[in-house]
Amino acid sequence: MIDIAIAFAFACFGAAIMMCLWRIITADGVGTRVLALDTMVINTIALLILYGLNLGTEVFFESAMIIAMLGFVSTVAYARFMLRGNIIE
Numbered sequence: 001m002i003d004i005a006i007a008f009a010f011a012c013f014g015a016a017i018m019m020c021l022w023r024i025i026t027a028d029g030v031g032t033r034v035l036a037l038d039t040m041v042i043n044t045i046a047l048l049i050l051y052g053l054n055l056g057t058e059v060f061f062e063s064a065m066i067i068a069m070l071g072f073v074s075t076v077a078y079a080r081f082m083l084r085g086n087i088i089e
Helices: 001-025 032-057 060-085
Strands: none
Touching: 001 032, 032 060
16 A cells, blocks of 8 residues: 555656646746746655655665755755846855
C-alpha cells in the first residue's frame, strides 16, 4: 500500500514540475517565471525527499536541504534584480 502511495506522489510531483516548466516557457512577465521556477524548486525538493524515503537513505535529505537553500537565495536574487536592476549594491 505504501509503494502505491509513493508511486502516486511521484506522479503528482512529476506532473507539477511539468506544469511549472510549461508556465516558465509560456509566461508573459518575468515575475511569473520567477514564481514558477521557485515552485519548480519546491517540487524538486519533494521528489528528492520521496526518492530518499523510497530508498531508505539520508543522502537525499541532505541534498534536498542544499537545494532548498540555493532555491531561496536564487529567488531573493531574482526579486532584487527585478526591483532594483542590480543584485549587489
